[in-house]
Amino acid sequence: MxxxxxxxxxxxxxxxxxxxxxxxxxxxxxxxxxxxxxxxxxxxxxxxxxxxxxxxxxxxxxxxxxxxxxxxxxxxxxxxxxxxxxxxxxxxxxxxxxxxxxxxxxxxxxxxxxxxxxxxxxxxxxxxxxxxxxxxxxxxxxxxxxxxxxxxxxxxxxxxxxxxxxxxxxxxxxxxxxxxxxxxxxxxxxxxxxxxxxxxxxxxxxxxxxxxxxxxxxxxxxxxxxxxxxxxxxxxxxxxxxxxxxxxxxxxxxxxxxxxxxxxxxxxxxxxxxxxxxxxxxxxxxxxxxxxxxxxGKEENQRTLSAGGPKSGKSKNKGGVAPLKEFFEKAKTWVDKNEEYQLLSLNPSAIYAFPMQYQNELQLIQKYLHVIFAGVVIGEVKGKDLIPDHSLAMSSVLRSDIFPRVEVAYEQAIAYLRKEAVTLDVTAPRGYVLLTYKQLPLGFVKNIGNRANNLYPQEWRIRSGYLPEIVRTL
Missing domain, CATH: 3.40.50.150 (Vaccinia Virus protein VP39)
Incomplete structure (x- = not known):
């Protein structure tokens, strides 16, 4: 060097x-x-x-x-x-x-x-x-x-x-x-x-x-x-x-x-x-x-640190038309301890869960800052369907019993992460399924029987088309 x-x-x-x-x-x-x-x-x-x-x-x-x-x-x-x-x-x-x-x-x-x-x-x-x-x-x-x-x-x-x-x-x-x-x-x-x-x-x-x-x-x-x-x-x-x-x-x-x-x-x-x-x-x-x-400061000597922020103004929700009430009700059933979270729409099609205790803070942050992401995206509304988001699969708020789980082997996991087609066993349930690898959530698919539609985020996929001769993993 x-x-x-x-x-x-x-x-x-x-x-x-x-x-x-x-x-x-x-x-x-x-x-x-x-x-x-x-x-x-x-x-x-x-x-x-x-x-x-x-x-x-x-x-x-x-x-x-x-x-x-x-x-x-x-x-x-x-x-x-x-x-x-x-x-x-x-x-x-x-x-x-x-x-x-x-x-x-x-x-x-x-x-x-x-x-x-x-x-x-x-x-x-x-x-x-x-x-x-x-x-x-x-x-x-x-x-x-x-x-x-x-x-x-x-x-x-x-x-x-x-x-x-x-x-x-x-x-x-x-x-x-x-x-x-x-x-x-x-x-x-x-x-x-x-x-x-x-x-x-x-x-x-x-x-x-x-x-x-x-x-x-x-x-x-x-x-x-x-x-x-x-x-x-x-x-x-x-x-x-x-x-x-x-x-x-x-x-x-x-x-x-x-x-x-x-x-x-x-x-x-x-x-x-x-x-x-x-x-x-x-x-x-x-x-x-x-x-x-x-x-x-002189006037703040006795002030106690707290989770609160400055007094709130109104949030600038730039989203447009929010999803219908029925979608919020459905999304709520997917959230563990849902009484602790406020469900909201930060854009026209997505439903988010955010900690109830920090709603005022979020409003202020939205008012003054450019928010990229907040809390957990529970799902996205498409037509008459609420599609579970990958953020939910990764999150600790996902109810463990709400979606059927299918364990996949290493080769299937890599195919999923490449956003390739995934075929599940004929005994796998239809509809939205949470894939797991070594019993840990990997992401969602929609099983339609002859194939499973891969819901892994396109922009996150593994782009490499080959597998190294020697692979060292946990």
């Missing part, structure tokens, strides 16, 4: 000769691969797989002995696990230490969804996550991964950070995994090396401060901001924290760790409680994290 000369000079000065040499050696080695299990899906039986090694700072994270063939693993497409870099899973420690009551959280720069799905698994039950991505194409990828994860307490948005200013004092927690120069990804991504420059570092730390200033008003007084990057330099890390202390009055909070985790601390004179992962010390890529608390 040919590192940029300016990066070498700066990082050697920052770390010292001996430690820089260790970092350089580590960057020539193979990148470790890690996954994180979905706590909503029955994965407990896989934890003792000898190919897996626990990630010490993440209760559901595991290193793999070698890379799996993820594209051809039906459990990956079923949202049973997420492929995520191990160092970034440290986010769990900050959330578990400081977020102990149901909260409204924003993941501001969320695509492709690793940290968002992690938050959904760690936040206290009854919390709401808003996962945002500024780039439209990436927000669709984010929505796909959120849907596969199956947690209904989520809204996916496509907005610039400045758009959130209207939601003043709305969020209890904000995660800002800000765009950065990517030094910590050099080993994993060759493009990060070629795109690095000192000029880009300068662009990044200035952009990061704009993002932080834009989002700060939407954090409640006393709320938490979790700041993270995948870079080593102090301009984008410690110096930004000092700026937040000075300009925004933020308090930097400590996170409990264990010495054997090998996490490095502050690299400048200010003794800030920060957490830096470096590949020559920890098993993972470069990652930096800090937790900050927003101060209370």
């Amino acid at each position: 040919n590192l940029p000369a300016d990066f070498i000079a700066y990082t050697r000065h920052l770390l010292g000769e001996e430690e820089y040499d260790k970092l350089y050696t580590a960057l020539q080695q193979e990148t470790p691969v890690s996954i994180r299990f979905n706590p909503l899906k029955s994965m407990a039986g896989y934890r003792n797989d000898p190919r897996l090694e626990s990630v010490p700072w993440c209760s559901t994270g595991y290193y793999l002995d070698e890379r799996f063939t993820f594209t051809f693993d039906p459990l990956f497409h079923a949202g049973c696990y997420y492929v995520q870099e191990a160092s970034s899973m440290f986010l769990e420690q900050a959330l578990k230490q400081y977020v102990n009551v149901p909260s409204v959280m924003l993941d501001l720069c969320a695509a492709p969804g690793g940290k968002s799905t992690h938050c959904l698994g760690v936040l206290p039950e009854g919390s709401l996550l808003v996962a945002n991505e500024v780039i439209r194409s990436r927000s669709n990828i984010l929505a796909e991964n959120i849907i596969k994860w199956g947690n209904p307490c989520v809204v996916v948005t496509n907005n610039d950070p400045a758009d959130f200013t209207c939601l003043e004092h709305f969020f209890d927690v904000i995660l800002t995994d800000v765009p950065c120069s990517g030094e910590g990804m050099f080993r994993k991504d060759a493009t990060a090396v070629t795109e690095w420059s000192q000029e880009n570092v300068d662009v990044c730390w200035k952009r990061q401060r704009r993002i932080l200033a834009d989002i700060w008003p939407s954090l409640k007084p006393g709320g938490l901001l979790i700041y993270s990057t995948c870079t080593y330099n102090t301009h984008e890390d410690e110096e930004n924290l000092l700026w937040m202390q000075h300009e925004l009055g933020a308090e930097v909070l400590p996170v409990d760790t264990h010495e054997e985790w090998g996490i490095k601390g502050c690299l400048i004179d200010a003794r800030l409680p920060v957490y830096r992962f470096m590949p020559h010390i920890t098993k993972g890529e470069g990652f930096f994290l800090a937790v900050l608390r927003k101060p209370y």
Whole structure:
């Protein structure tokens, strides 16, 4: 790996000769691969797989002995696990230490969804996550991964950070995994090396401060901001924290760790409680994290954090004519614990289920932001039929007894995920059927007897027409 000369000079000065040499050696080695299990899906039986090694700072994270063939693993497409870099899973420690009551959280720069799905698994039950991505194409990828994860307490948005200013004092927690120069990804991504420059570092730390200033008003007084990057330099890390202390009055909070985790601390004179992962010390890529608390204003010293937001205006439902009442009644029977969910139409043909307790928050989000996805899509109305949506198949709200289930073998599962024709046994019931693989939901088909119409989303299908000679899956 040919590192940029300016990066070498700066990082050697920052770390010292001996430690820089260790970092350089580590960057020539193979990148470790890690996954994180979905706590909503029955994965407990896989934890003792000898190919897996626990990630010490993440209760559901595991290193793999070698890379799996993820594209051809039906459990990956079923949202049973997420492929995520191990160092970034440290986010769990900050959330578990400081977020102990149901909260409204924003993941501001969320695509492709690793940290968002992690938050959904760690936040206290009854919390709401808003996962945002500024780039439209990436927000669709984010929505796909959120849907596969199956947690209904989520809204996916496509907005610039400045758009959130209207939601003043709305969020209890904000995660800002800000765009950065990517030094910590050099080993994993060759493009990060070629795109690095000192000029880009300068662009990044200035952009990061704009993002932080834009989002700060939407954090409640006393709320938490979790700041993270995948870079080593102090301009984008410690110096930004000092700026937040000075300009925004933020308090930097400590996170409990264990010495054997090998996490490095502050690299400048200010003794800030920060957490830096470096590949020559920890098993993972470069990652930096800090937790900050927003101060209370004079008139807000006694304010208690709650799940509520600002006072509501009316929602701007851009959908058009809503589905008929009978379709809502039918959709309701498909939802487990349906008294906890409000059924609504966010577009003319689809019926969504969204947590009842966060209806006011959803109205405000719809009023000010561009919503891509919210809650769970229960089904889509076509003519006189309500077709169950793939989002329902993936979700924890699906009533387990409402649709017949048919277990499929590996070859059938791959054919289904390629959106090919699927033929079921003659004994399979007619109508809408939930296919399962290893007893876990894979998606819906409509069995008409001589064939089953494949309802897997066209845009998510496996596009590769061949199967590798060696396939490694869970």
